[in-house]
Amino acid sequence: MAEGDAGSDQRQNEEIEAMAAIYGEEWCVIDDCAKIFCIRISDDIDDPKWTLCLQVMLPNEYPGTAPPIYQLNAPWLKGQERADLSNSLEEIYIQNIGESILYLWVEKIRDVLIQKSQMTEPGPDVKKKTEEEDVECEDDLVLACQPENQVKTLDFDVSENRTEIEELPPIDHGIPITDRRSTFQAHLAPVVCPKQVKMVLAKLYENKKIASATHNIYAYRIYCEDKQTFLQDCEDDGETAAGGRLLHLMEILNVRNVMVVVSRWYGGILLGPDRFKHINNCARNILVEKNYTSSPEESSKALGKNKKVRKDKKRSEH
Structure with a gap:
């Protein structure tokens, strides 16, 4: 493996571990070998009204010279709304070329969902999810x-x-x-x-x-x-x-x-x-x-x- 590839691979692994720590059960590994991941994003963790799933694949050149390949999945996301959100994500990449940007993407999407929730009626019913951590404390x-x-x-x-x-x-x-x-x-x-x-x-x-x-x-x-x-x-x-x-x-x-x-x-x-x-x-x-x-x-x-x-x-x- 070339030195550049090894460096990108290490940075990707560090970012993946950080994202898993930050988002817990919201972060899902689709294909570990192919570096494909999905994260469930909502406007409110406790009482979600709008939810979107961001699926990303990390190419070998990311984060150095290539952006993540992504897909936005939500039944309500269509037309101009989808185009505007995609443009926002691509603008974040351009502003931060060479840096790890998955966290910025996720929180940008969350901001959009929060704004949507404040401006509109509640969206499709979203099943609430509670997270219980089996933590043994002494x-x-x-x-x-x-x-x-x-x-x-x-x-x-x-x-x-x-x-x-x-x-x-x-x-x-x-x-x-x-x-x-x-x-x-x-x-x-x-x-x-x-x-x-x-x-x-x-x-x-x-x-x-x-x-x-x-x-x-x-x-x-x-x-x-x-x-x-x-x-x-x-x-x-x-x-x-x-x-x-x-x-x-x-x-x-x-x-x-x-x-x-x-x-x-x-x-x-x-x-x-x-x-x-x-x-x-x-x-x-x-x-x-x-x-x-x-x-x-x-x-x-x-x-x-x-x-x-x-x-x-x-x-x-x-």
């Missing part, structure tokens, strides 16, 4: 922000003389997800400089449970207002490629000035690709809960105008 893994004895020393210095902007930010902890005795839990903190990233990591490692995790995967994105660029980086901590996938999810959601750490306690049973799904789900849940996700319009502008700066990362095998 009380002792829902961590409080209280310091414990430090059991792991990090290889950086955190100065005691912190300036106001370099104070330790508050740290929130997400609800754990347990699968086959492996447990995943996300931690989130607002950050505006790399020093705060180090301070958050040091603080988390003061907790015995976090310090004893098999992996502490993290990623952060800091928006530099003066240069209109993102300072961002990630770390696998032994879970190969997990940090890059986490950062890709954060890019798609266009989050800024925040870091997410996902701890994994390995339970002795290999999870395969499911481990990446759980890592992304944990991260997405806490980002949504703490209102870090932005509107599709802001995401589109950020993808089109802002450069992204990454540091080199070390990759290690599990």
Whole structure:
């Protein structure tokens, strides 16, 4: 496989995992080998009036030089309304050539459905669907922000003389997800400089449970207002490629000035690709809960105008 093809394939896989984490049961795999997917989009998840299914096929050249091949499926979508929506999707692609755009497409369609719902009578009856997640939570893994004895020393210095902007930010902890005795839990903190990233990591490692995790995967994105660029980086901590996938999810959601750490306690049973799904789900849940996700319009502008700066990362095998 050519190097360019390998790069596109990796970016596609990262985007697919991110979309599955963001949309859950709304996202459906039609043909994994052919990269064909379908997502059910409605104006309101709890009380849908208008629903549309977007089917996409990702060509080998996507996202570099070719758009997804797509089909819009809805019995009510006809004529000028279909043409207008197709034009909107193609305009989003042109504005963001070379970038992952499935999230932007889905949320654009959702905006159109919401506007339609506000302007018209309810559409065809749509069966309500409830989503129940079988999440096994252990009380002792829902961590409080209280310091414990430090059991792991990090290889950086955190100065005691912190300036106001370099104070330790508050740290929130997400609800754990347990699968086959492996447990995943996300931690989130607002950050505006790399020093705060180090301070958050040091603080988390003061907790015995976090310090004893098999992996502490993290990623952060800091928006530099003066240069209109993102300072961002990630770390696998032994879970190969997990940090890059986490950062890709954060890019798609266009989050800024925040870091997410996902701890994994390995339970002795290999999870395969499911481990990446759980890592992304944990991260997405806490980002949504703490209102870090932005509107599709802001995401589109950020993808089109802002450069992204990454540091080199070390990759290690599990």
